[in-house]
Amino acid sequence: MFKFKTPSKKTLEIMAEAAKGNEDYEAKCIEKIRRLTSHEEAKITSSGNNSIFIALSAIEGDIIIPDQGGWHGFKQIAKFLNKNIITLKTDLGLINPEYMDDLEIEDNSALIFTSFAGYTAEQDTKAISKYCKCNGIITIEDASAGIGDKQNLLGNGNYSDIIIASTGSPKIINVGSGGFISSSDSEIFKRTSLPQKLSKTSQIVCGGICSELENVTEKLEVSLNATEHVKNNIDNTIHADKRGVNVIIPHANAKEISWNLKKSLPIDRSGFITTCPNYNRIKQKAIAVEIKNLDYDCLKEEYLDKIIEEINNQL
Numbered sequence: 001m002f003k004f005k006t007p008s009k010k011t012l013e014i015m016a017e018a019a020k021g022n023e024d025y026e027a028k029c030i031e032k033i034r035r036l037t038s039h040e041e042a043k044i045t046s047s048g049n050n051s052i053f054i055a056l057s058a059i060e061g062d063i064i065i066p067d068q069g070g071w072h073g074f075k076q077i078a079k080f081l082n083k084n085i086i087t088l089k090t091d092l093g094l095i096n097p098e099y100m101d102d103l104e105i106e107d108n109s110a111l112i113f114t115s116f117a118g119y120t121a122e123q124d125t126k127a128i129s130k131y132c133k134c135n136g137i138i139t140i141e142d143a144s145a146g147i148g149d150k151q152n153l154l155g156n157g158n159y160s161d162i163i164i165a166s167t168g169s170p171k172i173i174n175v176g177s178g179g180f181i182s183s184s185d186s187e188i189f190k191r192t193s194l195p196q197k198l199s200k201t202s203q204i205v206c207g208g209i210c211s212e213l214e215n216v217t218e219k220l221e222v223s224l225n226a227t228e229h230v231k232n233n234i235d236n237t238i239h240a241d242k243r244g245v246n247v248i249i250p251h252a253n254a255k256e257i258s259w260n261l262k263k264s265l266p267i268d269r270s271g272f273i274t275t276c277p278n279y280n281r282i283k284q285k286a287i288a289v290e291i292k293n294l295d296y297d298c299l300k301e302e303y304l305d306k307i308i309e310e311i312n313n314q315l
Contacts, residue, residue, distance in 0.1 A: 015205075061106035093282060115144075172220050234310075
């Protein structure tokens with residue numbers, strides 16, 4: 001049986017300890033986030049969407065979102081905040097900064113994107129950062145799956161002006177709830193006092209995040225290596241040469257194949273095999289295999305080879 005991620009035993013123990021209120025886990029958590037992101041300030045939030053809410057509240061101009069491969073909350077929250085939304089054409093979720101040349105963008109606008117396009121291909125954060133800095137565009141990176149990158153390309157505050165993340169389940173930082181936001185621009189936090197007041201968290205959640213951040217680099221690397229193994233053994237995956245934490249396979253019969261895979265790859269929860277078109281992945285017919293959702297014990301080759309065999313049998 002394939003299993004979804006759950007908080008580790010150590011994380012649960014620290015969360016139980018945090019419930020006693022003997023230590024300030026929030027301060028410890030913030031310090032770890034600052035070190036990981038290279039940002040000067042960080043705040044713990046109630047959820048990833050609340051982190052987005054805080055970030056977008058601080059933007060005075062347009063909100064630029066990718067046409068696919070992002071997170072539907074970007075558009076929903078921007079609409080709620082009455083922000084002008086500009087949709088950016090992408091290469092199946094991957095951002096090409098040159099595509100922004102023809103856009104009419106107000107001053108103090110922001111581009112919001114995920115570390116991995118559709119979770120399957122890492123964004124070129126260096127190129128995105130260079131273009132946006134030269135054109136006065138604030139970059140907001142949803143690094144829920146990118147924090148702790150061994151190559152220091154994702155979730156890096158030297159490239160992204162604002163970094164946000166969800167620490168809900170089954171994320172790489174897997175606590176069950178919560179999130180965070182970081183930036184070196186203190187004005188971001190000053191301009192968003194109300195959303196921060198509405199964002200309530202607890203020492204228990206902070207203790208869990210603190211624990212998960214201890215080995216987030218190793219866990220992300222395991223997920224990346226597992227996804228690479230699957231991509232290397234299945235034909236026609238999109239962005240096959242890119243690092244990612246899931247596998248997307250375009251197919252005209254995606255719905256039928258996805259249904260068959262759900263039956264042949266037993267798992268204790270839905271959400272391991274998903275179907276496109278889906279804004280959060282790609283907007284064409286495809287099967288998405290969410291490697292990132294699996295428990296780390298299920299990322300061994302014996303399990304991965306079973307996934308590969310079943311998929312190849314169905315294609």
